[in-house]
Amino acid sequence: MDDSELSPCYYLRDWTVADPTRLLKLILLIRGLYLQYQRKKVEEVSDERVRFEMSTMAAIQGLEMCVTTISEGMEEVNFAFPLVLEMENPHSATNSQSSSITCSDISLQVKFPVRGGQSGGGAPQLKLVAPEGMRDVFDVDDVKLPVWPEHMCLVEYKPTLELTLQQQVREARASVRLRRNFVEALFPFFGHPLEVDTLYYRKASILTSFGVFTFLVHFVLPIQFPKIQPSFTFQSSQHFDARGKPLVSRLYQDYPWSPRWEASEMAQRIFDFVAEECLAFKRSCGDILSQR
Amino acid sequence: MQGEGEAYFSRYGLRGMGHMAEDILFCVDADAEMNVEMKLGTQGKGLCRLDAIKQAIILFVHSKLMVNSQHRFAFATLRNSASWLKRGFSSDIDVIGQVVRGLASSGTYPRCDLSELFRMAAAEAHQSIALNRRLRMVLIYCRSSVPIEVAMQWPDKQRLFTFDALYLHDKPTHENCPQDVYDSLVDALERVSEFESYIFESSSGSARLLFRSMCILLSHPQQRCPQDEFEAPKDISKMLAAAPHNSTSGNLPVPRRETEDNSGVPRPH
Numbered sequence: 001m002d003d004s005e006l007s008p009c010y011y012l013r014d015w016t017v018a019d020p021t022r023l024l025k026l027i028l029l030i031r032g033l034y035l036q037y038q039r040k041k042v043e044e045v046s047d048e049r050v051r052f053e054m055s056t057m058a059a060i061q062g063l064e065m066c067v068t069t070i071s072e073g074m075e076e077v078n079f080a081f082p083l084v085l086e087m088e089n090p091h092s093a094t095n096s097q098s099s100s101i102t103c104s105d106i107s108l109q110v111k112f113p114v115r116g117g118q119s120g121g122g123a124p125q126l127k128l129v130a131p132e133g134m135r136d137v138f139d140v141d142d143v144k145l146p147v148w149p150e151h152m153c154l155v156e157y158k159p160t161l162e163l164t165l166q167q168q169v170r171e172a173r174a175s176v177r178l179r180r181n182f183v184e185a186l187f188p189f190f191g192h193p194l195e196v197d198t199l200y201y202r203k204a205s206i207l208t209s210f211g212v213f214t215f216l217v218h219f220v221l222p223i224q225f226p227k228i229q230p231s232f233t234f235q236s237s238q239h240f241d242a243r244g245k246p247l248v249s250r251l252y253q254d255y256p257w258s259p260r261w262e263a264s265e266m267a268q269r270i271f272d273f274v275a276e277e278c279l280a281f282k283r284s285c286g287d288i289l290s291q292r
Numbered sequence: 293m294q295g296e297g298e299a300y301f302s303r304y305g306l307r308g309m310g311h312m313a314e315d316i317l318f319c320v321d322a323d324a325e326m327n328v329e330m331k332l333g334t335q336g337k338g339l340c341r342l343d344a345i346k347q348a349i350i351l352f353v354h355s356k357l358m359v360n361s362q363h364r365f366a367f368a369t370l371r372n373s374a375s376w377l378k379r380g381f382s383s384d385i386d387v388i389g390q391v392v393r394g395l396a397s398s399g400t401y402p403r404c405d406l407s408e409l410f411r412m413a414a415a416e417a418h419q420s421i422a423l424n425r426r427l428r429m430v431l432i433y434c435r436s437s438v439p440i441e442v443a444m445q446w447p448d449k450q451r452l453f454t455f456d457a458l459y460l461h462d463k464p465t466h467e468n469c470p471q472d473v474y475d476s477l478v479d480a481l482e483r484v485s486e487f488e489s490y491i492f493e494s495s496s497g498s499a500r501l502l503f504r505s506m507c508i509l510l511s512h513p514q515q516r517c518p519q520d521e522f523e524a525p526k527d528i529s530k531m532l533a534a535a536p537h538n539s540t541s542g543n544l545p546v547p548r549r550e551t552e553d554n555s556g557v558p559r560p561h
Contacts, residue, residue: 184306189531191523195359195512198311205359207507209525214504218358235358237351237503244350244389248358275528 008033038066042077047114049121050077056155057081062104070113079110079154080129085166087173106130106140106165110154123148128165136200138172139223172223176200178263179221182230185263189271190217207237208274213282214238217274226259226266234278239285242292247285252277310514313362315381315420317429317453318349319409322369325434326397328462331497341434341460342397344499348506349392349432355510357383364425366416367391370433371401374409381416404435406480407444417452426486427453428513431477436461436468439476442483451486454513458505459493470495487513490522 011026042054042065057063063081070076082104089101111125126148128140146160179201183193190206194216197203204219216235222228231253239247255273257266326342356363364381365388368374378391409429417427433440457477461470474493481489492505508522516522 180306189526191526192511192517193515194507194510194524196306196309196311196515197360198306198309198515201306203360205510207510207525208528209504210528212500214500214507214525216355216358216507216510235355237355237507238500240347240351244347245354246351271528275532278528 035064038064041067045075045077045114047077047112047118050112050114053079053112053154056153060158062107073116075114077112077114079112080107081158082107083158083162083165085162085169087166087169103169105134108158108161121150123152136197136202137176137223138169142223143168175223175225179225181263182221182225182266183219185267186270189267208278210275210278210282213278215278215281226261229253229255229257229259230270232270234274234281236281236285239289241288247288249277249281249284306515311512312514313360313364313425314356314512315364315366315416315425315427316356317366317368317381317413317416317427318432319368319370319374319429320345320349320377320395320432321434322371322396322398322401323435323438324397324400325436325462328434328460329497330499330502339499342395344502345432345458345460346392346395347499348502350389351503352506352510353385353388353392355507357385359510367395368409368412369395370404370409370431371398372403373405373407374412376412381420401435402438404433404438404440405443406431406440407442407446410442410444410446410484413453413455414450421452426513429453429455430509431455431457432460433457433473433477434460435473436470437473439469439473440480441476442480446483448483451484453485454487455481455485455489456509457481457489457491458502458509459491460502461493461495463495488516488518489513490516490519 008026008030011022011029015022042050045051045067054065057079060081061084063079065077065079068076068078083106085103085106086100087103089099107129109127109129111127113124126145128143128145130138130140134140143165146157146164148157183196183201183204186193186204186206190208194205194207195203196205202221202223204221206217206219208215208217214237216237217232218235219230219232221230231251233251234249236247241247252273256269261269326345327340330339330341330344332338353365356365361383364383366379366381367377367388369377377395378387382388409431413427413429420427457480459470459474459477461473462468464470470493474491477491481491490509490511492508494501494505504525508524511522
């Protein structure tokens, strides 16, 4: 039994509850051993293209790989590695830190099918993977991946993809700022909002009234704001269904809109639309109640 | 309207305001004064304070979940002291509806000590904080002659939760003291609340006004301004009447003004 620090036995031998890091170290070690095991299996694949990718990508930080058997004689060699994107540091104006930071939360997964020891030569399957929480700012499923022409290889594809992504992530981050500006521009018309998602500005709710009719408006702002306009619903504070749930309008997302307007113009137009529509909403609430 | 808006616009900014999910503890008075009638409802049926409050709480919960489905709710009742009605925060609207509909008044309580309520809230607040949430307590009180006390010494530095209050009461007479009660509530809020607290009082018996106040209480504590600066809900009909050329819509009828009977207690500031 190998008792060095590179063996799981080392961590299991003198198990002690006094060391809270033991379990994590053990898991990381086993994971590392598994990655090494899979790497050896990929090295055993004789296919030329896979061997080329292995040799040119070997030095990439955070590269992982494995072989999966699909069926008799049919395997898939999988590679995965983080993409390194350069961003402006949002705090660089206020301190002496460097003006750019790197983000490596987005990874690329690549699948090369290998049949009978030979890969096809066609484009591999490509997939972007990102943490679930990023979806509020940027959805990797929306990204149109750069084309993979014949004779393309990973070491060339990676920087092309990184440039494309960098641009799209920059736009997504700019969109956060634009959404915040828009929500702040609502203030002169609707006063203090009740609650705003102050992380990514995807949602905002306000309380307003028309005479004695008090109602809420719930806004949802899309990731591609302002190209795609906000949607919203009205909610009454005075009309309830049989179970006490307040009545809600349909979803509005088809009102006049232009992404080129200033935030203040957008807010004005939405105010005008709300001012006009809210009476129709009040009437329809009244109709629903009188039908019961 | 534009000019006035711009002055505030340059001051008002959302950057840096937190947005943690809330655990909201409703503490509802169980005193017999909950049975006092509100103003006649639109269907002509009598509505007592407790019925209106139940509806208002359900309005609040639905609205809060529409704003953000991560918020959760728990319930306590208040006699001489507070006790749990439904411990454990939940966002299950069916369960919450059952709990709220089960609220009832249970007697006349000549005293009210909030020490136990604060202790309960502080204990829950630690758990909320561990979950990256913040606790808020909303007290709904209706006794016109019983100021609240806090018998236990409450450490000044301990501000673990936000504390809001909704106070429904009778009009002041020689036999009651709603002003003293109101002042005692304000004192308690100021001693204990983590973020800006809001308090509403009314003797008007208007359910509509109650619902309106409940909606203002939806406001997220981490994003609040002082209550006397809170500018919502604005009245769209007044804004349009003041500057009709700013609107792109056609002619709107002049809104009928309803005078509110809100001859409640004056504010201390």
